[in-house]
Amino acid sequence: MPYTFTEAIEPTGLSDHDIAVMLSTYLADKPKPKKVLLLPPDITRFNSYAGPITRMLCGLLDGAAIDIMPALGTHVPMTAEEIDRMYPGVSPSLFRTHNWREDVVHLGDVPADFIKNVSAGLYDQPIRVEINRRLVEGGYDMIVSVGQVVPHEVAGMANYNKNVFVGCGGAGFIHGSHFLGAVYGMENMMGRDFTPVHRVFDYAEEAFCKDIPLTYILTVTAPNDQGPNVRSLAVGRDRRMFSDSIRVSQNANLNFLEKPLRKVVAYLDPEVFHTTWIGNKAIYRTRMAIADGGELLVIAPGVHRFGEDLGNDKLIRKYGYVGRERILAAVRQNEDLRGSLSVAAHLIHGSSDGRFAITYAPGHLTREEIESVNFRYMGLDEALGRYDVHALKPGVNTVRGEEMYFIPNPALGLWADRNRFDNAAPGQ
Numbered sequence: 354m355p356y357t358f359t360e361a362i363e364p365t366g367l368s369d370h371d372i373a374v375m376l377s378t379y380l381a382d383k384p385k386p387k388k389v390l391l392l393p394p395d396i397t398r399f400n401s402y403a404g405p406i407t408r409m410l411c412g413l414l415d416g417a418a419i420d421i422m423p424a425l426g427t428h429v430p431m432t433a434e435e436i437d438r439m440y441p442g443v444s445p446s447l448f449r450t451h452n453w454r455e456d457v458v459h460l461g462d463v464p465a466d467f468i469k470n471v472s473a474g475l476y477d478q479p480i481r482v483e484i485n486r487r488l489v490e491g492g493y494d495m496i497v498s499v500g501q502v503v504p505h506e507v508a509g510m511a512n513y514n515k516n517v518f519v520g521c522g523g524a525g526f527i528h529g530s531h532f533l534g535a536v537y538g539m540e541n542m543m544g545r546d547f548t549p550v551h552r553v554f555d556y557a558e559e560a561f562c563k564d565i566p567l568t569y570i571l572t573v574t575a576p577n578d579q580g581p582n583v584r585s586l587a588v589g590r591d592r593r594m595f596s597d598s599i600r601v602s603q604n605a606n607l608n609f610l611e612k613p614l615r616k617v618v619a620y621l622d623p624e625v626f627h628t629t630w631i632g633n634k635a636i637y638r639t640r641m642a643i644a645d646g647g648e649l650l651v652i653a654p655g656v657h658r659f660g661e662d663l664g665n666d667k668l669i670r671k672y673g674y675v676g677r678e679r680i681l682a683a684v685r686q687n688e689d690l691r692g693s694l695s696v697a698a699h700l701i702h703g704s705s706d707g708r709f710a711i712t713y714a715p716g717h718l719t720r721e722e723i724e725s726v727n728f729r730y731m732g733l734d735e736a737l738g739r740y741d742v743h744a745l746k747p748g749v750n751t752v753r754g755e756e757m758y759f760i761p762n763p764a765l766g767l768w769a770d771r772n773r774f775d776n777a778a779p780g781q
Contacts, residue, residue: 356589358597366575366582372402373409376570379588380413386495388418390487392516393499395423396435396624397631400581400765401501402572404439410497411443417495422449422487424500424520427527427695428631428661438624449487457483457523458490460561463553468533471549476536482557483523488565499570502598503606504767506637506702507534509548510602512571513595514558528694530554535698536681540641544607544767544774546599555592571598575605576765606766613644613770616757620742623655623716625764629669629726630661633703634763636711641769642758647709652736657717659726660696668696673726674703674711 357379361367391410393403411419421443423431430450437445462479469477488496500512500520507530508515518526534542534550542548570588574581585601587594619635626632635651643649660666668690672683680700684690690697704727705711712729714736723730740752745759760768 356587356591356594358585358587358594360585360601361583364582366584367586369405369409372406372583372586373413375586375588376406376409377413383495386414386417386493388491388493388495389414389420390491390493390496391419391421391499392424392497392521393421393440394501394516394520395425395428395431396439397428397626397764398501399439399625400574400576400762401499402574402581402583403499403501404441406499406570406572407440408442410499411447414495419447420449420487420491420493421447422451422485422521424498424516425451425453426519426522427453427665429627435624451485451521453523453527456485456487458486459483459523459525460489460557463529463556463560467556468549468553471552472533472537473549476533478529480529480533480553481523481525482518482561483525484517484562485521485523488517488521493566495566495568497568497570499572501572501574502595502602503573503765504544504602504638506539506543506634507531507698508550508554509534509542509545510551510595510599512598513551513569513592514554514562515551516569517562517567518554518557524695526557528692531698532694535677535701539637539702540773543637543641544603544769546596569594571595573598573601573605574765576762608642608766608768609771609774610642610768613647613773614639614642614758614768615644615647616650616755617643617647617760617768618650618652618740618742618745618757619760619763621651621653621655622762623653625655626653627655627657628661628666629653629656629659629703629713630665630699632656633699635760636703636705638763638766639760639768640705640709641767641773643705643709645708648712649705649709650712650714650731650736650740652714652733652740652742654716654733654737656713656715665693665696665699668693669700669726670722672696672700674700675727676704676706677701678706680704
C-alpha cells in the first residue's frame with residue numbers, strides 16, 4: 354500500500370509546519386471520515402510527539418466525531434493532569450479508556466506451529482488475538498494509530514501494529530507475546546527489525562485485521578535540550594514504513610559504547626514513572642551496556658509500587674526479580690503465574706541473572722519492599738545527594754572520583770556494548 358515517509362535533514366528535526374503539511378496532504382487524498390478513533394500513546398511515551406500530532410489531527414478532522422483512546426496496554430489510565438500535560442488544547446471529553454481485561458473481542462489465534470517456527474523452537478503455544486472492541490464494533494470509518502518507533506524490550510522495536518495488539522490488546526495477546534519475547538530473549542530483539550514478536554503481530558494483522566480501517570502514524574524522536582527532536586515521520590499502512598522508521602531509530606536511538614560500563618545511573622522522571630513495571634526500562638535498555646560485576650542505580654522518586662495493575666503487583670511481590678531459570682520453573686509449577694505470562698516475562702526482563710547489581714532508590718517504597726523482590730536498596734535522599742541529576746551531563750561523568758555513566762531518561766534509547774549486541778543468541 355502507498356505510504357509517505359519523511360526523514361529530517363536539518364539537525365533541528367522536522368518542524369510542526371513540516372508535520373502538519375504531511376498529515377494534511379495524506380488526509381486530502383482520503384474520503385472525509387464521519388467517525389474517527391485516534392489511538393495515541395499514554396504519558397509513558399511523552400516524548401513521542403504524539404501530543405502535537407493528536408492536536409493537529411483534531412483540527413484536520415474537524416467535522417468528524419472523534420474519540421481518543423490512549424493505547425494503554427496494561428498501564429493505568431491517564432489522569433486528567435497527564436492528559437492536560439501531554440495533550441494540551443485537546444478536549445478531555447474526547448478521551449476513552451482501554452481496559453485490557455474486559456473491553457476486548459477475540460479475533461482468532463496465531464497457531465502454535467507458526468510460534469514454534471519464529472521462536473527457533475523455544476515456544477510452541479498458540480496466542481489469542483484480542484483487541485479492544487471499539488476497533489471492531491465502534492462503527493469508525495477511520496482509525497489512526499499514532500506512535501513512536503524506539504527500541505523495545507518485548508517486541509524489539511516499539512510501534513506500528515504493536516500499538517494495536519498490545520496497546521489496545523487483551524490479556525491473551527499481551528501475555529502470549531510478552532512471554533514469547535522473554536523466552537526468545539530481549540537482548541536478541543531490542544533494536545532489531547522482524548523479531549519473532551513482530552512477526553506474530555504481522556501475522557495477526559494480515560489474518561484478522563484487513564477490514565479494520567487502520568492508518569499508522571510513526572515518529573522517531575531523539576532528545577535534545579528543547580524537547581523531542583522529530584527525526585522522521587511516516588503515514589500510511591504498509592509494513593515497509595515501519596522498517597524505514599526502524600532504520601532511522603537505529604541511528605538516532607542506539608548508543609554503542611567502546612567498552613562495557615562499570616557504573617550506570619539512570620533517572621526516572623517522577624511525572625512519568627510510577628512503577629517498576631514501567632521504570633524497569635532503566636534495566637532493559639542498559640543491560641547490554643553494563644559490565645559483568647557492574648552496577649545499575651535507578652533513581653526513581655515517583656515509584657510507589659511494582660505493577661501498574663494491582664493483580665500484577667501482587668504477583669511481582671510474590672515471585673520477585675529472581676532470574677530467568679527460576680521464573681521459568683515457577684511458571685511450570687504455579688498456576689497463577691502461568692495465567693499471567695506477561696508478569697513472568699516482566700520478572701525475567703527485570704533481573705540481571707546475577708550478572709550485575711541492580712539498586713533502586715525509590716520515592717515511595719521501603720527498603721523491605723525493594724529487597725523482597727531481589728533488588729538492592731538506596732534511600733532516595735542519599736542517591737540524590739550523591740548524584741545531582743540536574744547537574745550531571747548525559748554520558749560519562751566523574752563524581753567524587755568515581756566514573757559513572759548517566760542516563761536522564763532510559764525510555765528514549767538503547768545502550769549497548771557492540772560486542773554483546775552483535776553476539777546475542779536466541780534463548781539467552
